[in-house]
Amino acid sequence: MPVPSAEFKHALKRLSDKEKEALLLRAARRDAELYETLCYELLPDVTTETVFEQASDQIHELFAVGATGRLLNRSLTKALGKAIKEVARARRITKDKRLEVDLNLYTLRHIFENYTGQFESVYASFYTGTARLAARTTQLVLQNLHEDLWLEYKPELDDFLQQLHARSKSRSLKFVLPRELELPE
DSSP: OOOOOHHHHHHHHHSOHHHHHHHHHHHHHHOHHHHHHHHHHHOTTOOHHHHHHHHHHHHHHHHHHHSOSSOHHHHHHHHHHHHHHHHHHHHHHHOOHHHHHHHHHHHHHHHHHHOGGGGGSSOOHHHHHHHHHHHHHHHHHHHHSOHHHHHHHHHHHHHHHHHHHHSGGGGGOSSOOOSOOOOOO
């Protein structure tokens, strides 16, 4: 992403309010994420909760519509990848680390409630993607959130990790999932 130069900033200051408004509207029309970011920052009725609801609905739809067909494991892997991108988009809009963790947990809950039968498939990509998401979510909680929140998320994350470790594929992964995560001191 380019860094605005001093000349650019001075030229922007010289613009009238009407010209600034037109420029901003044109930029928002071209970039959907910029538009959503501006809505989040400027409109009082667009909150973190509404962004969470929109993103979780999108994630649910990705799995409902995308997870069909003859090659279910492949379509689930694609849906998982798109869900991770949706979580990243919501994080970029709000810059809220807890929202990212909550959306990751929503995705993991949805997978473990509906698609754990696909973990035993011959193809390991869906299992591996889910395991990486669980490990990444655990790291996000430990590194970016207050340690009191770790107590809130720990039982659910431990359950996900135990279910993943119980599968026969956990031994063949190239990365190691944490068996038990302790509260940081």
